[in-house]
Amino acid sequence: MLDLSDLENRTIYIVRETYAEFKRPAVLWSTGKDSTTMLWLCRKAFLGKIPFPVIHIDTGYKFRQMYSFRDKIARQWGLELVVARNEEALREGCGPGEGKFECCTRLKTKALRECLEEHGFDALILAIRRDEHGIRAKERYFSPRNENFGWDYRDQPLEMWDQFQGLVAEGTHMRVHPILHWRELDVWEYMKGEGMPINPMYFAHNGQRYRSLGCEPCTLPIESQAASIDEIVEELKITKIAERAGRAQDKERLFTMQKLRALGYM
Numbered sequence: 001m002l003d004l005s006d007l008e009n010r011t012i013y014i015v016r017e018t019y020a021e022f023k024r025p026a027v028l029w030s031t032g033k034d035s036t037t038m039l040w041l042c043r044k045a046f047l048g049k050i051p052f053p054v055i056h057i058d059t060g061y062k063f064r065q066m067y068s069f070r071d072k073i074a075r076q077w078g079l080e081l082v083v084a085r086n087e088e089a090l091r092e093g094c095g096p097g098e099g100k101f102e103c104c105t106r107l108k109t110k111a112l113r114e115c116l117e118e119h120g121f122d123a124l125i126l127a128i129r130r131d132e133h134g135i136r137a138k139e140r141y142f143s144p145r146n147e148n149f150g151w152d153y154r155d156q157p158l159e160m161w162d163q164f165q166g167l168v169a170e171g172t173h174m175r176v177h178p179i180l181h182w183r184e185l186d187v188w189e190y191m192k193g194e195g196m197p198i199n200p201m202y203f204a205h206n207g208q209r210y211r212s213l214g215c216e217p218c219t220l221p222i223e224s225q226a227a228s229i230d231e232i233v234e235e236l237k238i239t240k241i242a243e244r245a246g247r248a249q250d251k252e253r254l255f256t257m258q259k260l261r262a263l264g265y266m
Contacts, residue, residue: 022123038127084115
């Protein structure tokens with residue numbers, strides 16, 4: 001099993017490879033623990049300053065604490081923040097009431113696609129992990145998306161001896177997953193060791209806390225007394241509950257998530 005320094009070194013290597021191979025990379029940030037860790041590692045890779053834009057997909061349904069945390073950290077770290085919103089869908093009243101599949105496709109996937117097209121990004125760094133969801137276990141570190149923004153999970157590039165595919169055709173882009181090999185427990189132990197800022201929603205309040213952050217109508221807290229990182233780590237060592245159990249379950253089903261991701265969902 002890799003220790004935290006090995007995990008960090010491999011991730012920083014992948015981030016630097018991305019910056020070297022692509023003309024216009026960006027990193028996705030939800031304000032959750034994984035993507036905040038990803039930003040921290042990007043800063044470490046480039047001596048404290050992220051040299052590419054940071055994208056936040058704003059569905060209009062995020063928790064107010066997520067917006068507050070986003071704005072605070074963006075100021076403190078001097079981020080080049082790009083907020084992606086599907087304004088047309090929001091004007092039309094798109095929301096969870098339409099169904100989670102339709103809502104996620106329009107407010108997240110389409111918003112991201114329009115953002116990439118507007119800014120010309122050819123590589124997108126994401127903070128997904130193999131252990132988080134079954135369909136994400138099929139991913140590669142460098143995962144191409146076609147001209148229709150789609151992912152062909154049946155045709156993934158080989159990755160051997162740290163040799164990654166870095167070429168993309170016109171109108172396509174690459175998804176890069178530098179913490180794919182991390183576990184949820186690794187993320188928490190790393191955040192503690194680094195003294196990183198953490199979204200306060202993860203810590204227990206009145207016997208509940210959030211383990212995974214998403215849109216407010218589709219995300220529920222879990223029963224917990226864990227009010228510190230040490231307590232969260234101990235809780236994770238014994239829990240039998242899936243990490244994303246608090247997310248909207250119709251979206252989390254394996255087939256639905258696979259279909260969403262095939263269309264370009266994160």
